[in-house]
Amino acid sequence: MDANRGLHGTVRTKDGWAVRHAIVTVTDLTGDQVAREQTGEDGVLAAGPLPAGTYTVIVTAPGFQPAASTLIVSSAGIADIGKIVLARAGDVELPPAGTWTIDPAHSIIGAVAQHLGLTSVRGRFASFEGRIEVAEPVEESTVTARIEAASIDTGNKTRDDHLRSADFMTADVHPVITYESDGLTGAGPDRWTVHGRLTLNGITHPVDLDMTYLGSGTDPWGGVRAAFRATAELRRADFGIRFNQILEAGIALVGESLKVELEIQAVRGEELPQA
Incomplete structure (x- = not known):
C-alpha cells in the first residue's frame, strides 16, 4: 500500500x-x-x-x-x-515546555492583611526559591516553591518579630513555607487556576492560585524569561493561626484572611544566570 x-x-x-x-x-x-x-x-x-x-x-x-x-x-x-x-x-500562548527557575532578584512574594478593619499592612518575603515545570499538555504543569518564614519584612521590626513568633508562623519550629501544585485549569482567555497545597506553620492546606501569564522574552544574559502574576486568599485559621485581639469597639486587630500577591520572573533552565 x-x-x-x-x-x-x-x-x-x-x-x-x-x-x-x-x-x-x-x-x-x-x-x-x-x-x-x-x-x-x-x-x-x-x-x-x-x-x-x-x-x-x-x-x-x-x-x-x-x-x-x-x-x-x-x-x-x-x-x-x-x-x-x-x-x-x-490567543494567549504559554511558555515552551520544560524547566523554568524562579529568579528571586526579580520576583516578589507578598501578602496584605487588614489592620483595625481600616487599612492594609503589606509585607514580603525576602528569601525564597522555586521552579516551574511547564508540561505538554499545559494542564499538567507544576510549581514548587520554598520560602524562608523568618525572612518576612513589613517594614517594622517589632511587628516582624511578632509574625515570626508562635502567635503566627512559629518560624523557629517551622522555618520553611512550601507550595506544591499538581496541575492547572483554564479560568478565562488569559487566566489559569493553579491547584496546589500550601504548608505554613506546619499545616498543609489546599490553596489555588489565580494566575495570569504576562509573556516571555530574552534577557541581557542570553537567557529566556517568562513572567507571571498570581493571587490567592488565605484564611489564617486554616493554618492554625488564631491570634487576635478584639478592641473595645468590637473591631479585630488583625483580619481573619490575607491576600497573597505574587509577581514572578522565571528563567528557562535549571540554573539562574550569573548576573
Missing part, C-alpha cells in the same frame, strides 16, 4: 508543540461530514483514504481556537492537510 495515500497531517501550537487528540472533521462541498478523525499523542494525523475531490477541514481541541482549511484530494488518493497551527483560546 502506498504510504502517501490516506489522510495525513500534523496539528501544532504556535510555538511548535504537538496538540494531542485534536479532532479533525472533513466535510464535502455540500457540508456533509465524510470523515472525523483524531490526532495521536504526537499531534500526528494518520487515517484512511478519501475519494478524489475538494473538502473543508475543521480542526478543534479543548482550550484552542478552531481552525479551518481547504483540502484537495488527488486521484492518487493523497490527502495531506499539512501542518495546522492552533492558537490557544484568547
Whole structure:
C-alpha cells in the first residue's frame, strides 16, 4: 500500500508543540461530514483514504481556537492537510515546555492583611526559591516553591518579630513555607487556576492560585524569561493561626484572611544566570 495515500497531517501550537487528540472533521462541498478523525499523542494525523475531490477541514481541541482549511484530494488518493497551527483560546500562548527557575532578584512574594478593619499592612518575603515545570499538555504543569518564614519584612521590626513568633508562623519550629501544585485549569482567555497545597506553620492546606501569564522574552544574559502574576486568599485559621485581639469597639486587630500577591520572573533552565 502506498504510504502517501490516506489522510495525513500534523496539528501544532504556535510555538511548535504537538496538540494531542485534536479532532479533525472533513466535510464535502455540500457540508456533509465524510470523515472525523483524531490526532495521536504526537499531534500526528494518520487515517484512511478519501475519494478524489475538494473538502473543508475543521480542526478543534479543548482550550484552542478552531481552525479551518481547504483540502484537495488527488486521484492518487493523497490527502495531506499539512501542518495546522492552533492558537490557544484568547490567543494567549504559554511558555515552551520544560524547566523554568524562579529568579528571586526579580520576583516578589507578598501578602496584605487588614489592620483595625481600616487599612492594609503589606509585607514580603525576602528569601525564597522555586521552579516551574511547564508540561505538554499545559494542564499538567507544576510549581514548587520554598520560602524562608523568618525572612518576612513589613517594614517594622517589632511587628516582624511578632509574625515570626508562635502567635503566627512559629518560624523557629517551622522555618520553611512550601507550595506544591499538581496541575492547572483554564479560568478565562488569559487566566489559569493553579491547584496546589500550601504548608505554613506546619499545616498543609489546599490553596489555588489565580494566575495570569504576562509573556516571555530574552534577557541581557542570553537567557529566556517568562513572567507571571498570581493571587490567592488565605484564611489564617486554616493554618492554625488564631491570634487576635478584639478592641473595645468590637473591631479585630488583625483580619481573619490575607491576600497573597505574587509577581514572578522565571528563567528557562535549571540554573539562574550569573548576573
